[in-house]
Amino acid sequence: MGRYLTRKIVIYLITFFFAVTLNWAVPRFAPGDPISMLLSRFSFLEGGREILESFFVKTFGLDQPLLQQYFGFWRSLFAGDLGISISQYPKPVMNIIREAIIYDIIILVPAIILSWIIGNKLGASSGVNKKADNFLMPVFYFLTSSPYFWFALLVSYLLGIVLGIFPTSHAYSATMRPGWNWAFILDFFMHWFMPFLSLFLVQLGGWAIGMRNMIIYETNTNYAKYMESLGASERLIRRYGFRNGLLPQVTGLAISLGTIVSGAVLTQMVFSYPGLGYLMVQAIKQNDYFLIQGCFLFLIIMVLVANFTVDIIYMIIDPRVRHSYAGEV
């Protein structure tokens, strides 16, 4: 058990190191000078530009040697300092991210958990019911085959524009102030619903398909046949099948977390939902590379933490892992 965890942690640490290094390197060696980009947006009296330029270069430490910038990057990272945003100067990247990340959590966590649970249930019942399966399977396939952003557009068009029930953008209305009052909570919910729904449905298809196939496999395995010949009820066999099917689905969850987070980025774009993904795409448009780095880093941390959580859950529900890694077998 300890070995299993240590192994995982080592992998995560190396991934983190790799990601941070990549994160630091890419913008610095890529074309496009962010400072000129920033300055090109203003027009000044003659000569005013140079003054601002030297001011920026010094502030962002871009005049230091590369290696020093690299070590400085790590040092400030551990101090929780991700630098200062260029496009939102002089706001620290950390503060911007702190405000945005709540929106990721609020749509991702319910969407992932609910779609996983409901998807598995639906998939299991579809797997054992031929009639339902004929109808449900194509639906599941349709859902899981849809590009996230396209499905979001579809939802936005139908529920937002044609039916006009839900607002098509932002996290809450322009006139609302965040606070614990009903008007705000309702408003927030209305804005939250469509991004959540599209993420939820697209994922649902994938889980349902996975569980459906798994159940069909399981009910056809030798042990199931054996149980059947022993006179076990069909329900019992299914329950065993479902349980056995769940393990690979948990692994599947760990594997697809990266894709789900990517899907959230696209969904946020469609609904202008101000989470990290949305922030990151805007930061790219404005060449704000400290902010890009911050978003990327936090997306990775999010995925790593989620992965780790899934690992622990897996360990708890699968006795084999506990034993094999403890060297008991």
Add this chain to the structure above:
Amino acid sequence: MKARWIVLAVVLLFVLSCAAWAAERYETLIVGGGTWAQATSWNPLYANNANGTLGLVYETLFAYSPLTNEHKPWLAESGGWISDNVFEVKLRRNIYFSDGHALTAEDVVFTYELARDNNLTYTPIWRTLREVKAVDDYTVQFVFENPNYQEWQIEMYSRAILPKHIWKDVPGEDLMVITNDDPIGSGPYKKLLAGPDRNVWVRDDNWWGNAVFGQPKPKEIVDMIIYENNVALGMLMQRTLDLSNYFIPGVPAIKDLYGLTTWYDGPPYMISANVALLFLNAQRKPMDDAKFRRALAFAVNPEIIVERVFEHMVPVADPTGLFGGWTAYRDAKVAEECGFWYDPEIAKQMLDEAGYVDADGDGWRDMPDGSPMSFEIIVPSGWTDWMESIRIISEAFRAIGINANPAFPDAGVYNDRIQTGDFDMCINNYGSGISGSPYSYWNWVANHNINRTHVTEGNFGRYDNQELFDLIFKFNQLPPMSEESLAVASEIQKILLLEMPSIPFWLNGLWAQSTSQYWTNWPTENNPVGYPCTWANQWQFGGIEMLINLQPVQ
């Protein structure tokens, strides 16, 4: 029984808070299009400050109306040149900052001396400024040596007057750094809050201008940060946006359906705000040849761009590039004799005469020495209207045998390439916005500061013509609309047309669409009660007048 009471209480609470919210909505103006990133600084000395810092909170001596091309006294009661080199400003009495301190001549002097003693964005004005002195509490004199009259036309409405009693204690090195979270200005609004997707301003009911100009109607202004124009359109349709300053495709088609107000009821719908030009890199062959450059101008039919890409929301630009108040300097005779128009036959003929013919028979024209030529036209990726425009322009060039292709590098790369001169042709409008003097336009399209790695003040094609630079310099030092200034202006126009370092194609609009569910009396062509613009640093173009003249529906 108990449960029922709880449900009832909850419902009641809900209804009440909704009602309160609905009432507030009628006092709130929701705008969008001027803010592109979360506001983080309300420091008027820092260039990237929150939209509204200048105009809503801090005010300028004069306002400027692009519609009438007039400077309107604002903090100043009057102002003018009392001699060749002295500009005198009389301030209004009874102007107060929002903390109750009076605004006097001392504050004006302080604002300018701050730039003399420190490195600020407007420090270069001290190249010709000698002294700013307070004659009395309400009179300020700007004493120049060889004043740049034209630049002053712009400066007059650009500088935020700071309260001395607050800023005198800020150390020099912090002047641009401090975020000034609680800005104290003399303007009609105060900062309320700033979130990741909005800035909110609240009216200062004690504004000094209430007695002079009238009180702005919206109690609160919510400035939304919206990155996509389709989102802005959605919000207009759902009435969650009152005024949108975005370019929104399709407005002519759905304007009446959704009850949107634009400045003109029909084409071109929008007030013109800046010129979009095609810059030609004069440092590359054959674009160093004026004949070649001029031939290109005849090849393109900007009407197609206006019709297809902009659905008639923009007009075709005048060959001189001048529009709005600048046209006062337009020389009709020069424009007629040296102008250009769409005629591909002329373009072909000019190219033939200059020796740009298809030498190797591949269907494309070649250099006079026979070597092949091909060009790339760039605009930033994602700038959809420009992307479509250069597709049309490349097609037009290809139609006269010039092998041109559109390309869409990312915005950062685009900026880097135009600044370092690493391009063939590009569309740009960064510095062509309407202003109080065509000097700003000429000094941008033909800026002299081109011998360096990053060209940032315009003239991206690095067209080098000392005679033209001297003329522009001279123009700056001539009093507005003086006989001599008109003569110099004609010379400049003539050179620009004959040499064609950049080709003005169309006039981008001041995109403005408004809805009338919560606010009416929007400024339009027939009801010019302001300038429907919420873009940064343009509130003093008539934005405050718009706020004063708006009428709440309830």
Add this chain to the structure above:
Amino acid sequence: MAAKGFWKRHENLYFAVTNKKVIFGVVVFLAIVALAIFGPLFTPYGYEEFAGPGYRPPSKEHWFGTTIMGRDVFTQVVYGLRSTLLVGFLAGTIASAVGLVVGFVSGFFSGRAPDEGLMMLTNMFMVLPSLALLIILSAYLPYRGIVTQSLIVAATAWPWTARAVRSQTLSLKSQEFVNLSRISAAPVFRIIREDIAANMFSYVFMVYILQFNGTILSSVGLEFLGLGPTRGISLGLVMQNAVNWNALHLGMWWWTIIPGLILTLLIVSLYFINTGLDEVFNPRLREL
């Protein structure tokens, strides 16, 4: 008689061509591929040409309607489909190949150093949020073509294949027939070719289909963000344009919905083939 003998020898093929899911999938897939190949022959326009007035819903002249500027959506879709299929093919092939080699080598040397190293790398890449990584990479490459795009998409797509192939190799390695071959002193190469590889073939084919789907979805996502190829047309780009030009708000559903629908159908059809083949190769599933 000869025919019967043929089907007997190629039992799997028989089940494949009679499996309803496979038939449905293949028909739809071929129809879409045909659309990409022959579609351009049916349109008199170029995909950047102004083909008529704007805002036109689907009609006889414009099968999929026109865009706001009057471009023909059908033309854009068929040309876009070509590039999307090409990216799927290239990226899918690269990702499958890398995944196969890594997985196979890793599985073959299971427990030893190459395995440890490769699996470490695989797990690392698997955890990275692919789109975020792609955004970072794409954003800083000023010009991107189809090949560049395929490469960066493939770079993040291979890990799960590697992991799956590894475990498949492991399980095959320990199966009885391999041991039998080993006992009978067959050369290693023959074991790989005849036993492991042959049994892997069906698996590889299905892996390839999944990779094709996955890479198409990632690349369309990139295109939608404006980080796809900087020239030409693709389905993601058509939809990005539709969104940028307010197609949905202006009621032009055909501009947004149709390209996405075709793409979704393409992917659904491949999933059907995949599931169908699964039933073919795992006889136990056929009974259902």
